[in-house]
Amino acid sequence: MGITIQEASRRSGLSAHTLRYYERIGLIHEVERDPSGHRAYTEADLAWLDFLTRLRSTGMPIADMCRYAELRRRGPETTAERRRILEAHRERVRTRIARLTEDLGILDYKIDFYATTEAR
Amino acid sequence: MGITIQEASRRSGLSAHTLRYYERIGLIHEVERDPSGHRAYTEADLAWLDFLTRLRSTGMPIADMCRYAELRRRGPETTAERRRILEAHRERVRTRIARLTEDLGILDYKIDFYATTEAR
DNA sequence: GCTTGACTTCGAGCGCGCTCTAAGCGGCAA
DNA sequence: TTGCCGCTTAGAGCGCGCTCGAAGTCAAGC
Numbered sequence: 001m002g003i004t005i006q007e008a009s010r011r012s013g014l015s016a017h018t019l020r021y022y023e024r025i026g027l028i029h030e031v032e033r034d035p036s037g038h039r040a041y042t043e044a045d046l047a048w049l050d051f052l053t054r055l056r057s058t059g060m061p062i063a064d065m066c067r068y069a070e071l072r073r074r075g076p077e078t079t080a081e082r083r084r085i086l087e088a089h090r091e092r093v094r095t096r097i098a099r100l101t102e103d104l105g106i107l108d109y110k111i112d113f114y115a116t117t118e119a120r
Numbered sequence: 121m122g123i124t125i126q127e128a129s130r131r132s133g134l135s136a137h138t139l140r141y142y143e144r145i146g147l148i149h150e151v152e153r154d155p156s157g158h159r160a161y162t163e164a165d166l167a168w169l170d171f172l173t174r175l176r177s178t179g180m181p182i183a184d185m186c187r188y189a190e191l192r193r194r195g196p197e198t199t200a201e202r203r204r205i206l207e208a209h210r211e212r213v214r215t216r217i218a219r220l221t222e223d224l225g226i227l228d229y230k231i232d233f234y235a236t237t238e239a240r
Numbered sequence: 241g242c243t244t245g246a247c248t249t250c251g252a253g254c255g256c257g258c259t260c261t262a263a264g265c266g267g268c269a270a
Numbered sequence: 271t272t273g274c275c276g277c278t279t280a281g282a283g284c285g286c287g288c289t290c291g292a293a294g295t296c297a298a299g300c
Contacts, residue, residue, distance in 0.1 A: 005277075017259055020279085036266050038277055051230075054223045062257065076237075083234035090227045097220050100213060103174045107210045110171075114203035117196075125247075136247090137289055144250085156296050158247055182287065241300105248295070254288085265278070270271100 002032055002040020012049040019049075025062070027052055027069050058093045122152055122160020132169040139169075145182070147172055147189050178213045 005016045012019070019039075022028050028048060031039045055065050068085055071078040125136045132139070139159075142148050148168060151159045175185050188205055191198040 015259075016277090018257090021258065024280090036277080038266090051226075054226050056257095058220060058223045058227070079234050079237055083231055083238070086227055086231050086234070090224065090231065093220055093224050093227065097217055097224070100178060100217050100220070103178045104210065104213050104217070106171070106174050107178070107206055107213065111203055111206050111210065114199050114206070117199055118203070135289075138287090140249085141288065156247080158296090176287095243300085244298090246296090249293090251291090253290070256286090258284085260283070261281090263279090266276095268274090270273085 002034060002042060003046065005039045005041070008039075008041040008046060008049070011046055013053060014049065022049075022052070026066055027062070029073065055089070058089065059096065060089055064089075122154060122162060123166065125159045125161070128159075128161040128166060128169070131166055133173060134169065142169075142172070146186055147182070149193060175209070178209065179216065180209055184209075 003011075005019055008014075008019055009016045014022070019028075023031055028045065031041055031045060034040045052065060052069075055068070056062075060068075064085070068082060071082050071085075123131075125139055128134075128139055129136045134142070139148075143151055148165065151161055151165060154160045172185060172189075175188070176182075180188075184205070188202060191202050191205075
C-alpha cells in the first residue's frame with residue numbers, strides 16, 4: 001500500500017496543496033492512486049521530492065526545475081544535459097554562498113560597532 | 121551639489137523606480153531636493169543604500185528592514201535593539217549558508233553520479 | 241516659443257510560488 | 271441513514287517585492 005498525501009506532506013515538508021501543485025505543473029509525474037482515487041506515493045517519489053526541495057532551497061526557479069524534471073522523464077539519453085544544468089546551478093549556488101559569506105562579514109562588523117558603541 | 125537619482129541608481133544597483141519606492145515605504149528618509157524638486161542623494165545616502173542591499177541580499181524581508189530603518193531614525197538610544205535585530209539576522213544567514221553548503225554537497229554527488237554514468 | 245528629455249507623484253500591474261476555496265466523492269462509525 | 275472526514279479537481283486569490291504607466295513639471299537646447 002502507498003503513502004498517503006498527508007504522510008508525503010509530513011515527510012517532504014511540503015503541504016498537500018503544494019504536492020498537488022507540483023504534480024499539476026509536471027515537477028513530479030502523475031502519482032499512483034489507490035482504489036478510491038487517492039494518491040499513493042512511493043519511496044522513490046519521496047526521494048525525488050526531497051531532491052526537488054533541495055533545488056528549490058538553493059534558489060532554482062520552478063520553471064528550470066520543470067525543465068529538469070521533463071528531461072528526467074525522457075530517460076537516460078538526457079543525462080548529459082541534466083548534468084550541465086546541475087553544474088550551472090552549482091556554480092550559482094557557490095556564488096551565492098560567497099556573497100552571503102561576504103555580507104556576513106559586514107554584519108559582524110556592524111554588530112561589533114554597536115557593541116563597542118554601547119560599551120562606551 | 122547632490123547625486124542624481126540616475127547616478128544613485130548606477131552606484132547602488134537599484135533602479136530609479138526602486139529608489140523612489142524605498143523612500144516611499146520609509147526604508148530611506150526623505151531625500152534632499154535640488155531647486156527644481158529633483159532628488160539629490162548624498163554619499164551617506166549611498167552608504168545606507170549599500171547596507172540596505174546587503175540586508176536584502178541576505179534575505180531580510182522588507183518589513184523587517186523598515187523596522188530597522190525606523191529605529192535608526194529614532195537615534196542612538198535604539199542601538200541595542202538594532203544590534204539585537206542584526207544578531208538575529210546574522211544567525212539566520214549562518215543557518216542559510218550551512219543549508220546551502222549541505223545542498224551543494226548533494227549537487228556534487230549527483231553531478232559525479234551523472235559523470236560516471238556517462239563514462240560507462 | 242517649442243521640443244526634448246529627465247524628473248516628479250502615486251496608484252495600478254506583474255511574476256513568482258504557492259495557498260486557498262468551492263463543489264463534489266468515498267468510506268467509515270454511530 | 272446520517273454525519274463526518276479527508277480526499278479529489280480546477281481555478282481563483284494572495285503576499286512579496288518590485289516595476290510600470292499616466293499625467294504633469296522643469297530646464298536646456300534649437
